Amino acid sequence: LCHLILEISFVISMIYILQQTSPNKSSFKSPHQRRTEDNSFIGRLLTISPGDELLFTTDETGKETFDVISLKNTLPYAIAYKVKTTSPEKYRVRPSAGIVKAGSTVDVHVYLQQGYNTVSKDKFLIMAMELTSDSADNLQQLWKTVPRENIMEHRLKCSQVHKNGSQDSIASSASSLDQIDKLNTKMDQLMESNRKLEQTVKMMFIVQILFLILILMYFVISYFFPLSLPPPNPKGN
Numbered sequence: 001l002c003h004l005i006l007e008i009s010f011v012i013s014m015i016y017i018l019q020q021t022s023p024n025k026s027s028f029k030s031p032h033q034r035r036t037e038d039n040s041f042i043g044r045l046l047t048i049s050p051g052d053e054l055l056f057t058t059d060e061t062g063k064e065t066f067d068v069i070s071l072k073n074t075l076p077y078a079i080a081y082k083v084k085t086t087s088p089e090k091y092r093v094r095p096s097a098g099i100v101k102a103g104s105t106v107d108v109h110v111y112l113q114q115g116y117n118t119v120s121k122d123k124f125l126i127m128a129m130e131l132t133s134d135s136a137d138n139l140q141q142l143w144k145t146v147p148r149e150n151i152m153e154h155r156l157k158c159s160q161v162h163k164n165g166s167q168d169s170i171a172s173s174a175s176s177l178d179q180i181d182k183l184n185t186k187m188d189q190l191m192e193s194n195r196k197l198e199q200t201v202k203m204m205f206i207v208q209i210l211f212l213i214l215i216l217m218y219f220v221i222s223y224f225f226p227l228s229l230p231p232p233n234p235k236g237n
Helices: 002-021 031-038 139-145 169-224
Strands: 047-049 053-058 065-072 079-085 091-094 097-100 105-112 123-130 152-162
Touching: 053 065, 053 105, 065 123, 079 091, 079 105, 079 139, 097 105, 123 139
Parallel strands: 053 152
Antiparallel strands: 047 065, 065 105, 079 097, 079 123, 091 105, 123 152
16 A cells, blocks of 8 residues: 555656646747737737837848738727838838737738848838728728727837848847847746746645655554454354
8 A cells, every 4th residue: 555655646746747847838939929029019909019110130132031010909899900111112011901800919021122221211100990890891991081089000110130240220229129138038937947846846845745644644544443354253063
């Protein structure tokens, strides 16, 4: 019985340790996800990530590059959106307009087309408005007639980073912030690992206490209630 109890407690401990120390897939995020989660604008209709600027990485070839605008709708009804830019000849925006359903997120890809290397003066405007089932069929007309005070607006700047290491002044500050964000992310991961380790140690201690209690109960029961066999029946003559 003692051997069985020991095996059960060991198995429970190992299962708990494996669950606590196994990699969490949700903790592995792309650089874009980490940057946008730490830098978001929370508006009355949409949460926009990134919240201040788009960052384009360019190289000597000048090939097309892109960044992503994430539009998150936390409201119980749909929201219509539209994305505009001060330099439409430089960028392709896909999709540039549409609907963000209740509780969902839409990613808008902004492509800096090949041959354009100066973006520091460019800006993007994200517009959003409430949407009803009756108005969803004709968005273009709705944008023309909706009162301006019913439209949420948010502007994003543009900056760029060159792969060879040089960058403009705006991109320099953005890169520094990214470095700080990465350090903060690593620190959070270390603190989370330490917290899980403390939980594991506490669980092991509890398991050991329970095991000792079971052993003690076993010996107490064995001492006060010894196993006795009934006396043999006498054989008749």
